[in-house]
């Protein structure tokens with residue numbers, strides 16, 4: 001088995017920061033110590049770098065059919081861009097269809113990813129309805145696929161939206177099975193009404209996407225999902241929290257003792273609603289849901305991250321070209337495909353805007369970008385940390401390197417960057433996935449299909465080896 005020795009770096013985990021060397025044997029971390037030497041090991045010099053666990057992105061939509069088109073980055077370009085950005089594991093949403101076996105979309109998602117992914121990945125499962133068939137399939141899927149998180153959309157009426165009965169039953173079922181329920185928390189019925197009202201009044205520009213999805217609609221849905229979770233005695237993860245109205249509801253729920261977690265995304269931390277008002281339809285580049293908010297919300301989100309009422313950072317990667325995809329909504333904002341290209345800049349933006357600007361500590365950074373998601377989604381300690389026995393998913397990160405984010409240099413397949421021109425400090429330089437280089441000195445050296453599908457442990461349980469998962473209760 002090949003040996004690699006990472007020398008002279010500063011290891012940073014969710015709890016520690018110390019100088020040490022790391023011996024990698026095959027796919028795993030074999031030893032951590034000072035002044036390690038091995039004659040037959042390949043030396044990786046990490047002098048001046050932070051050595052961090054690879055990022056875990058809990059929220060992506062690769063090659064996802066949506067809004068009359070398909071998101072542009074697939075498991076090839078999406079995972080390559082993720083790796084450039086320091087992410088070594090992602091969890092993509094498997095989108096199901098009502099009235100059909102859940103196994104069909106799962107097969108489709110395996111077919112889309114298997115020969116393309118360059119980093120490890122897993123799937124969340126969308127629940128659009130609960131019926132006898134679904135109830136029969138879920139325990140089997142949980143056991144055989146290791147899918148231990150279910151996603152319920154409270155928005156996108158007549159597309160993905162599920163009703164409250166479905167959400168409540170999903171919460172009850174998840175409690176029984178040991179799964180985590182995720183919600184897109186926006187009141188889809190109210191939004192549908194406001195969208196129709198705006199269009200009838202001739203208000204068709206991209207900014208009306210934000211104006212018809214007010215923060216109250218997100219706060220209300222968040223509070224409703226949290227209360228239903230308390231009632232079911234279950235567990236909930238609120239994806240892409242965009243505003244104070246929602247973050248405060250999560251805080252309140254946690255104070256009541258409900259098992260509720262919250263994720264926000266880089267875009268809500270650094271961009272604001274004015275982007276949707278850019279001329280020449282350029283605002284369409286910033287159309288996703290929930291929408292960008294008034295700028296003051298950014299401080300509230302940073303505080304929520306700092307004080308622990310929000311815990312993770314997902315990218316919500318769902319990229320569409322401006323030309324030919326976003327432009328489907330010219331003359332009708334409701335037809336602009338919702339989503340943006342975020343997978344590559346999650347790590348750098350959180351480090352630069354968070355750690356460098358003193359808003360969060362470096363250990364909090366590692367927790368938010370990697371460890372917490374690995375724990376919540378049943379992959380820890382195989383993923384999400386640097387420890388003996390963990391997968392050698394490791395990022396060598398240069399904390400002082402400066403870069404300007406641009407479509408000209410990014411690795412996503414889309415024709416624009418949502419963060420064009422933004423200066424960031426800190427950049428992943430070398431990235432290993434299970435002991436193999438994927439990015440070496442900022443060059444892609446990985447292999448298509450080398451990424452493995454991860455069967456995850458149940459909510460609250462640990463994952464040591466794939467085989468161990470089967471033995472978990």
Ligand SMILES: NC(=O)NCCC(=O)O
Pocket residue numbers: 061184287288289290316318338339340
């Ligand atoms: N966020 C977004 O606009 N698109 C992806 C689907 C979702 O997460 O709602």
Ligand SMILES: [Zn+2]
Pocket residue numbers: 184239240289290
């Ligand atoms: Zn969503």
Ligand SMILES: [Zn+2]
Pocket residue numbers: 059060061240316317318
């Ligand atoms: Zn999403």
